[in-house]
Amino acid sequence: MFEKLMNIDRRIIFVLVAVVVIIPTLIPIRLPTRVAEPTQKLYDYIDELPPGSTIIMAFDYGPSSLAEPEPMAKAVLQHCFNKDVRVIGITLYANMPTLADKLMQKIATENGAVYGEDYTFLGYRPGALQVILGMGTNIAGVFETDYHGTAIAEIPMMENITNYDQIDLLLDLAAGSSTEAWIIYANTRYNLKIAAGVTGVIIAQMYPYLQTNQLVGFMPGYLGATEYEKLLNAPGDGTIGLNTASFVHLLIIGLVALGNIAFFIQRRREE
Amino acid sequence: MEVLGIWIAAFLTLCIFSFLYRDNPFYRFAEHLFIGLSVGYSIVVTIHQGFIPLAWEPLSEGVNALQSELTSEGTPETKEALSGLFKIIPIGIGLLFFARLSPRHTWLIRYPIAILIGFTAGAAIPNVLQASIFEQTYGTLTPFAAMHAGSLSTGDIVGAILITIGLICTLVYFFFSVEHQGPVGWLSKVGIAFLMIGFGAAFGNTVMGRVALLIHRVGFLINDWLGSIF
Numbered sequence: 001m002f003e004k005l006m007n008i009d010r011r012i013i014f015v016l017v018a019v020v021v022i023i024p025t026l027i028p029i030r031l032p033t034r035v036a037e038p039t040q041k042l043y044d045y046i047d048e049l050p051p052g053s054t055i056i057m058a059f060d061y062g063p064s065s066l067a068e069p070e071p072m073a074k075a076v077l078q079h080c081f082n083k084d085v086r087v088i089g090i091t092l093y094a095n096m097p098t099l100a101d102k103l104m105q106k107i108a109t110e111n112g113a114v115y116g117e118d119y120t121f122l123g124y125r126p127g128a129l130q131v132i133l134g135m136g137t138n139i140a141g142v143f144e145t146d147y148h149g150t151a152i153a154e155i156p157m158m159e160n161i162t163n164y165d166q167i168d169l170l171l172d173l174a175a176g177s178s179t180e181a182w183i184i185y186a187n188t189r190y191n192l193k194i195a196a197g198v199t200g201v202i203i204a205q206m207y208p209y210l211q212t213n214q215l216v217g218f219m220p221g222y223l224g225a226t227e228y229e230k231l232l233n234a235p236g237d238g239t240i241g242l243n244t245a246s247f248v249h250l251l252i253i254g255l256v257a258l259g260n261i262a263f264f265i266q267r268r269r270e271e
Numbered sequence: 272m273e274v275l276g277i278w279i280a281a282f283l284t285l286c287i288f289s290f291l292y293r294d295n296p297f298y299r300f301a302e303h304l305f306i307g308l309s310v311g312y313s314i315v316v317t318i319h320q321g322f323i324p325l326a327w328e329p330l331s332e333g334v335n336a337l338q339s340e341l342t343s344e345g346t347p348e349t350k351e352a353l354s355g356l357f358k359i360i361p362i363g364i365g366l367l368f369f370a371r372l373s374p375r376h377t378w379l380i381r382y383p384i385a386i387l388i389g390f391t392a393g394a395a396i397p398n399v400l401q402a403s404i405f406e407q408t409y410g411t412l413t414p415f416a417a418m419h420a421g422s423l424s425t426g427d428i429v430g431a432i433l434i435t436i437g438l439i440c441t442l443v444y445f446f447f448s449v450e451h452q453g454p455v456g457w458l459s460k461v462g463i464a465f466l467m468i469g470f471g472a473a474f475g476n477t478v479m480g481r482v483a484l485l486i487h488r489v490g491f492l493i494n495d496w497l498g499s500i501f
Contacts, residue, residue: 022489095312097320129394184402199483200479249478
């Protein structure tokens with residue numbers, strides 16, 4: 001029996017995972033969640049910003065990794081628009097501008113935010129390091145126009161914004177190493193406050209920066225999005241995703257435990 | 272149009288998922304299409320959002336301004352636009368990358384590479400040292416000052432001690448100038464244990480991230496695609 005278990009066809013595991021994903025998607029189940037410190041710190045920081053403050057939201061992920069950062073972007077944009085905090089969108093990823101622009105437009109429309117007054121999207125410029133350092137000196141020197149071709153000088157909300165000195169926070173929604181680049185160059189050199197919303201793959205790398213206050217706060221994967229949605233009292237994609245993910249995690253934990261038990265029993269028998 | 276987009280996306284998602292059964296032409300078609308599209312899209316965006324606004328437009332405005340100045344039709348605006356001519360320097364240096372295409376002139380590529388490495392290293396070294404070494408060392412030691420002042424909870428004290436033990440033992444593991452025997456060997460073994468816990472946490476988070484991608488696609492298939500049919 002244990003020999004069979006050790007040589008199980010991987011496709012059976014795929015079917016099990018598919019079943020565990022499909023059932024909670026069809027029949028949503030709401031599991032209890034508790035807000036952890038990293039997300040609470042980010043929420044509190046944005047919540048305490050006075051109306052008229054400005055944050056930069058960097059959409060540093062791609063279409064292939066948007067599952068986790070997108071719910072975070074929706075939640076934070078909703079929070080900012082409701083608090084009259086202005087948002088400047090940018091991206092360091094060449095294949096992201098269209099998706100980021102559409103997302104900002106969608107959330108703005110839902111919350112009655114006006115383009116150019118409450119938010120703007122500057123788009124993409126190549127060379128991450130040059131963009132991060134250049135914006136510290138002069139944002140208009142890097143982005144002379146927004147994504148739609150309007151000159152920065154003609155955008156009302158950009159009237160009094162020259163560089164990072166007028167920015168209250170940069171939130172990096174990341175699927176790669178961009179958050180570290182923002183910390184190393186924008187925070188260390190220009191004292192810009194940095195927060196992050198990251199995919200599961202890079203969560204572990206973020207905690208040291210949180211401990212040293214180089215990060216104001218951060219949202220770890222689906223969990224972070226769910227926690228932020230809970231703080232806003234507006235369950236969304238993050239909450240749905242995390243509930244489903246919890247069942248898959250239970251299955252994976254069960255399979256890992258079963259595989260280890262079978263391995264050790266088989267090894268003992270061979271001895 | 273939106274429905275057509277949903278159908279194409281659903282078809283390509285199923286093509287990619289078909290690899291879970293075994294490799295097949297549908298999977299390879301979707302994979303090649305994805306790579307081709309994303310590279311093509313990135314090139315177009317880079318030209319439109321990078322090359323044209325940062326290089327082409329200032330340079331062509333500078334050339335036009337120079338022509339106006341030479342024909343005595345200059346204005347304060349044209350004088351300002353003349354600064355665009357300086358773009359010829361970075362553009363020229365950047366074009367040297369294409370020297371690679373000519374075997375006789377390949378040596379010219381050394382100059383843009385040298386400038387790039389020099390700039391990146393110059394920008395990175397002080398900032399990386401500050402952000403990754405000094406700040407992190409400070410962050411490791413600060414809790415002990417708070418501990419001394421009595422302003423740290425029991426949980427935070429345990430956490431601070433664990434972090435310090437982990438830091439020292441992991442550094443000992445990577446110190447190869449001394450043979451890992453006796454006390455050094457024990458410390459390095461503790462370091463390995465901390466490394467394993469770190470890798471385990473990273474792997475667990477990676478699994479979580481990959482599961483999130485699956486959930487997102489299944490959610491799309493059920494809600495958007497099947498939802499548009501039934």
